Amino acid sequence: MKIISFLSSMMIPFVLFYIIGYGLLAKRDIYHDFLEGAKDGLKIVAGLIPTLIGLMTGIGVLRASGFLDFLGDALGKITSAAGISPEIVPLALVRLFSSSAASGLLLDIFKEFGTDSLTGLTASLILSSTESVFYCMSVYFGSVGIQKTRYTLPGALTATLAGILASVWIAGFLM
Numbered sequence: 001m002k003i004i005s006f007l008s009s010m011m012i013p014f015v016l017f018y019i020i021g022y023g024l025l026a027k028r029d030i031y032h033d034f035l036e037g038a039k040d041g042l043k044i045v046a047g048l049i050p051t052l053i054g055l056m057t058g059i060g061v062l063r064a065s066g067f068l069d070f071l072g073d074a075l076g077k078i079t080s081a082a083g084i085s086p087e088i089v090p091l092a093l094v095r096l097f098s099s100s101a102a103s104g105l106l107l108d109i110f111k112e113f114g115t116d117s118l119t120g121l122t123a124s125l126i127l128s129s130t131e132s133v134f135y136c137m138s139v140y141f142g143s144v145g146i147q148k149t150r151y152t153l154p155g156a157l158t159a160t161l162a163g164i165l166a167s168v169w170i171a172g173f174l175m
Contacts (some may be wrong), residue, residue: 011141021171025120051138059094075159083168085119087112092126092164096157118175125167130160 023030062068068090076086082090087109095102106123113119133156141149 001060019134026029048139048143051142055097055135055138056101059098063101064096082165083172084164085122087119088126088168091123092130095127095132097128097131097132097134099135102127102132118171121175122167122171125171126164129163129167131156133157135161 013157020030023033069092072086074091075089076084079089091102091105091109094105094114106127109123110120115121115124133153137149137152137156141152
């Protein structure tokens with residue numbers, strides 16, 4: 001175990017020295033290349049900020065207005081037949097848009113039901129087995145200017161649904 005810990009702590013310095021060494025051997029201006037990369041990175045971040053602010057504001061408004069709770073109660077009546085408790089539905093919906101907001105909801109679920117409850121275990125598994133689809137699509141496609149996403153959204157939503165159903169099944173199996 002100490003060997004793995006040592007190797008993992010040495011990976012980042014090794015990669016940095018490898019890049020610098022390769023740049024020196026190739027006789028490139030490493031510092032200039034670094035500055036150009038940093039400029040490109042800042043341009044991408046500046047282009048993404050409006051999208052991120054819009055997503056975070058939208059999630060904040062939905063959460064503060066109580067709409068997520070209303071939607072969770074309405075959909076919870078339908079999802080109860082599949083074994084998904086109504087408290088999980090807002091978490092699954094918010095997870096599609098924001099990982100940090102979903103983490104906040106997860107902490108609320110832990111406070112109310114406990115970490116060892118079926119609801120707490122299911123919520124943990126859902127956060128572990130799903131992705132913030134709309135956030136990732138807006139960031140990755142927005143950064144490179146892709147407008148036609150083709151089958152990405154249906155595929156990602158199908159994978160998310162599979163992750164949610166698997167989480168519910170695994171939590172029920174473990175409890």
